[in-house]
Amino acid sequence: MSVIDDLGILAIATRMQRLAERMRKDGLLIYKAHGIDFEPKWFPVVYTLHLKSAMSVVELANEIGYSHPSTISLLKELEKLKLIRSAKDKTDERKRLLQLTDKGKALITQMEPVWQVMIAATTQLIDTQNNLMKAMEEVEQQLEIQSFYQRAKVIMATNQAKA
Incomplete structure (x- = not known):
């Protein structure tokens, strides 16, 4: 590893x-x-x-x-x-x-x-059990809904609000 x-x-x-x-x-x-x-x-x-x-x-x-x-x-x-x-x-x-x-x-x-x-x-x-193509398609669909950056921004804002 x-x-x-x-x-x-x-x-x-x-x-x-x-x-x-x-x-x-x-x-x-x-x-x-x-x-x-x-x-x-x-x-x-x-x-x-x-x-x-x-x-x-x-x-x-x-x-x-x-x-x-x-x-x-x-x-x-x-x-x-x-x-x-x-x-x-x-x-x-x-x-x-x-x-x-x-x-x-x-x-x-x-x-x-x-x-x-x-x-x-x-x-x-x-x-495999977790078919890579299906998993990639799912992640790509999630990114279309909301980008990685946008998700991180929401989490940062939520964390700041809690602090």
């Missing part, structure tokens, strides 16, 4: 990040084992553009739930690799529309069978 493990609920965000990093690291190994040069961090952008075909930067950031700067950073990497391209929107020249290139589409075709393997392996991992 590490200090982080001993902290319990206080370190929940750190433990979720640690879990995500382990999954990304193994995801990278799975892609490499299949001869695919792909970083798991690119997945939300590439997959979303695969489904939606053309989106603005703002639309994409909202769709994947990332900040605008984080999304821009990923887009720069993917454009450099020629997996995506951007073009000015014909109806609004201030907007850039993003889409997969032919190289990006070919990569999707190569990755689809690998995703089936990843789905099966992940299903085995989370098939």
Whole structure:
């Protein structure tokens, strides 16, 4: 047990990040084992553009739930690799529309069978008494109702009122 493990609920965000990093690291190994040069961090952008075909930067950031700067950073990497391209929107020249290139589409075709393997392996991992996906959905719903920060503010105000 590490200090982080001993902290319990206080370190929940750190433990979720640690879990995500382990999954990304193994995801990278799975892609490499299949001869695919792909970083798991690119997945939300590439997959979303695969489904939606053309989106603005703002639309994409909202769709994947990332900040605008984080999304821009990923887009720069993917454009450099020629997996995506951007073009000015014909109806609004201030907007850039993003889409997969032919190289990006070919990569999707190569990755689809690998995703089936990843789905099966992940299903085995989370098939526990406290199914992780269901728990995450519940917590995300709770955060939609009231943020972590808002909950803490209410608790602090209640504690101050009692003092």
